Amino acid sequence: MRSPRPCSLLAGIISLLGGNACTPSTVPDDATFRETDASVVADATMPDAPADHDCGAPSDHPRLVVTADWLARSLTLLDLDRVIDPGCDATDAILGTIDLSRYPPGPLEIEMAPDGRTAMVSVGPGFFEGAGAGLVGRPEVPPGGSLLIVDVIDRSVRAEIATTHVPMGIAIAPDGSVAYVAEYGTNADPGTEIAIVDLRTDTLIDELAVGPRPEQIVLSADGSLGAVTVDDGTRVFRTDDVRGSLAPTLATGRDPSGVVFVPGTHRLVVTNSMATSISIVDVSDPSHPIVVSSPTARGVPYPATWIPGTTEVLVASSFREGLFRFDVTTPDAPPTYLALSHGAFVLEAEVTSDGAHAIVAHPIERALVSVDLATGEEHALSWLDATGPTYVALQPAR
Numbered sequence: 001m002r003s004p005r006p007c008s009l010l011a012g013i014i015s016l017l018g019g020n021a022c023t024p025s026t027v028p029d030d031a032t033f034r035e036t037d038a039s040v041v042a043d044a045t046m047p048d049a050p051a052d053h054d055c056g057a058p059s060d061h062p063r064l065v066v067t068a069d070w071l072a073r074s075l076t077l078l079d080l081d082r083v084i085d086p087g088c089d090a091t092d093a094i095l096g097t098i099d100l101s102r103y104p105p106g107p108l109e110i111e112m113a114p115d116g117r118t119a120m121v122s123v124g125p126g127f128f129e130g131a132g133a134g135l136v137g138r139p140e141v142p143p144g145g146s147l148l149i150v151d152v153i154d155r156s157v158r159a160e161i162a163t164t165h166v167p168m169g170i171a172i173a174p175d176g177s178v179a180y181v182a183e184y185g186t187n188a189d190p191g192t193e194i195a196i197v198d199l200r201t202d203t204l205i206d207e208l209a210v211g212p213r214p215e216q217i218v219l220s221a222d223g224s225l226g227a228v229t230v231d232d233g234t235r236v237f238r239t240d241d242v243r244g245s246l247a248p249t250l251a252t253g254r255d256p257s258g259v260v261f262v263p264g265t266h267r268l269v270v271t272n273s274m275a276t277s278i279s280i281v282d283v284s285d286p287s288h289p290i291v292v293s294s295p296t297a298r299g300v301p302y303p304a305t306w307i308p309g310t311t312e313v314l315v316a317s318s319f320r321e322g323l324f325r326f327d328v329t330t331p332d333a334p335p336t337y338l339a340l341s342h343g344a345f346v347l348e349a350e351v352t353s354d355g356a357h358a359i360v361a362h363p364i365e366r367a368l369v370s371v372d373l374a375t376g377e378e379h380a381l382s383w384l385d386a387t388g389p390t391y392v393a394l395q396p397a398r
Helices: 080-084 130-136
Strands: 004-008 015-017 064-068 074-079 094-099 107-112 118-123 146-151 156-161 170-172 178-182 193-198 203-209 217-219 225-230 233-238 256-262 267-272 277-282 290-293 300-306 312-318 322-327 336-339 349-351 357-362 367-372 378-382 391-394
Touching (some): 074 107, 107 170, 217 256, 225 256, 233 267, 312 349, 357 391
Parallel strands (some): 107 391
Antiparallel strands (some): 004 015, 064 391, 074 094, 146 156, 178 193, 312 322, 349 357, 357 367
8 A cells, every 4th residue: 555645446435545546457356256155254243252152261371363453552462262262252362462552653563573472563654644544444643653572471562673764564584583674654754665673682784775665575484585565566685685686676566565475386476455456476586576477356455474384375355355365376266255244454364374264453343353264254353442453463383
């Protein structure tokens, strides 16, 4: 998503953030998608667990789900088993919170390091300021922005890293030593850099220009490659020489947004929100990435997440809310689609390590929703009084 302009994404619904263009391509016909047997979920909001719910016993060593609660200015720690248990409600699942009231407007994105206790948090408005606030119900978004390193076990802010521009997307190296941060900036002060942060010393190593409005950033499974989406495309780089290896900007489609590498392949997936499309990119030669396929998407795609144990990617879309999955090795096959019953705007969806569930943040509905990827059944947890959660991170499996 980009800076606000006076255009409409879906007629009569909302003013959208448009980069160089205001009119998205036509939403594709449903015939281009393959429905699962239980794919059509009721349009009405899914209820929480009933009052007489039967919630399973808590784990002695729960795996954490951590949400960035944005305008609530907190992080919430939840038990993953209870997040996906349809008998559990938010009271059952929540293990604690981390107060970030000192950091307006609040935590927008979060990523967990492999150690299971270190989290990097970007505080800022992202593209939800100005007209962009319409994507999440038009809340009042105060100014501010910062980059935090948080200890989720001690429930404390370990460090604050000063960056030139307000941060947004975050990627952490597989060994947990370094983080890469896209400095998206604000409407008044747009960013152009990515920051490289040493997580062993909590210090800024470098900042380097990559292009206008760096938004989301990702690393390959082995940490050797990175990719960042910018206002006019996507740039791939080698992490052993970021400055010297930045490939020319690859044009994928209007408004490149989410991005993910697919382990076991030479494929990178980029969602193009304003083009309502997805780009599958061959990065066999990272200095010259090539778009090999551009399937259309239902609705407005944003987050892209690898499904562990597969060569598939899960993409969440908004304005025709749903999840769809596709195999990057067979890009011409129609995606499998699951409707979502909660509202836009979906900035992030995670997939559990067994590939069975998606955990989706719905800030406008103030809900965290677990989706069974086999059946499409949803389990919603709601507990916030302000817009959020905007993002969700899963503690790495032990």
